[in-house]
Amino acid sequence: MKVGIDSYCFHRLFGEVYPGQKKPEKELSFEEFLLKADDLNIEGVSLESCFIPRFDKEYLEGIKHHLDLSGMDRVYAWGHPDGLEGGRNERAFEEMIEHIEYADQIGAKVMRVVGSSLQFRFEDHQPQLEKLSRMFAEATRFAEKYGIKLAVENHIDYNSDEILQLVTNVNSSHFGVNFDSGNFLRVLDDPIQAMEKLAPYVFATHIKDxxxxxxxxxxxxxxxxxxxxxxxxxxxxxLAQILHQHNYEGFLAVEIDFLHPEYGNQEELVVKRSLEVLWGIADRLTYA
Structure with missing residues (x-):
């Protein structure tokens, strides 16, 4: 099983600084991030579109060329921070459709999408899920033309039964799940039980602890x-074992959002320690 990271690990260095966090002395450019990813010797990278500075064809093809040379698997991650806002944001839907083409241009075969967020968590979910099912079904038909699979993330909004409902409603081999282990815990849904339900549909991951x-x-x-x-x-x-049993073809992507105070602003340390553990997990699965 391959191991990688999501670029959101370095959101503070990209300039998205949470309250209580220290602003970096120097921000990280997207190009510097790609070089940093190379130095980590990872096998995959999930690229948050919010940190990609340009979307012209030449720039995106440059990203593809770099990742091809590095031999990296890749996921194109759209939707930060609120995605489709529970199905109410038609402009965001149009943007999501545009980004399917961008995902294709960087050579991604999986695109993470976001239906909602914690901002809409306490509203009635059923109307949201009905709207999102229609939106994602239409987007999936468009993505199929590019051979791209859409993977919806639990973005501190829906539990595993609701994510499964979306997958069942869309009913396409090109629509599945970006499994965020931490976000299920944050909605008080057991991550192991969630994975047991969703593993057959998982195309991408965000591995948090x-x-x-x-x-x-x-x-x-x-x-x-x-x-x-x-x-x-x-x-x-x-979680990795369950994915392995279901022949998961993607990579385990470390993601960090709000660092525990014990680690202050040490995202690079947390990333490296996490990668070491995940490499050990992947090795044990390979040789089991």
Whole structure:
């Protein structure tokens, strides 16, 4: 099983600084990120579209050329921060359709998509899921023309039964799941049980490990904050095992959002420790 990262690990360095985080002395350019990814010796990268500076054909083909030379698998990640806003944002839908072409131009065969976010979590979900099912069905038909699979992420919005409902409603081999292990815990859905339901449909992953933060209210999304893989509450080894049993073809992508206070602004340290653990998990699955 391959191991990689999502570019959101370095959101602070890209200039997206959360309250309480220290602003970096120097921001990271997208080109510098690609070189950093090369230095990590990873096998895959998920590229958040919000950090890609340009979408002209020449620039995107340059990204493809770099990733091809590096031999990296890739996912094109659209939808940060609120995606389709529970199905109410038609302009975002049009943008998502545009980005399918961009995903094709960088050579991605999987595109992460987002239907909603925590901003809409406490609204009635059924009307949202009905609208999103229609939107994703239309988008999937467009993506099929490019041979691209769409993978919806649980973006601190829906539980595994609701994600499964979306997959069932769209009913296409080109529509599945970007499984975010941490975000299921954040909606109080057991990640292992979620994976047992969704593994046959998983096209991409965000591998997080989380621990509670003392003094943060339980209803805050960052009550569960990121720590290195293997140091939190999530049994990511078991999640990888279930994926392996279902012949998962993608990679395990480390993702970091809100770092636990114990790690301050040390995203690079957390990424490297997480990769080491995931490489160990992948090796054990290979030689089991």
């Amino acid at each position: 989380l621990r509670p933060v003392k003094g943060v209210p339980v209803n805050e999304w960052y009550f569960f904050s990121c720590v290195p893989t293997g140091e939190g509450l999530i049994d990511n080894a078991r």
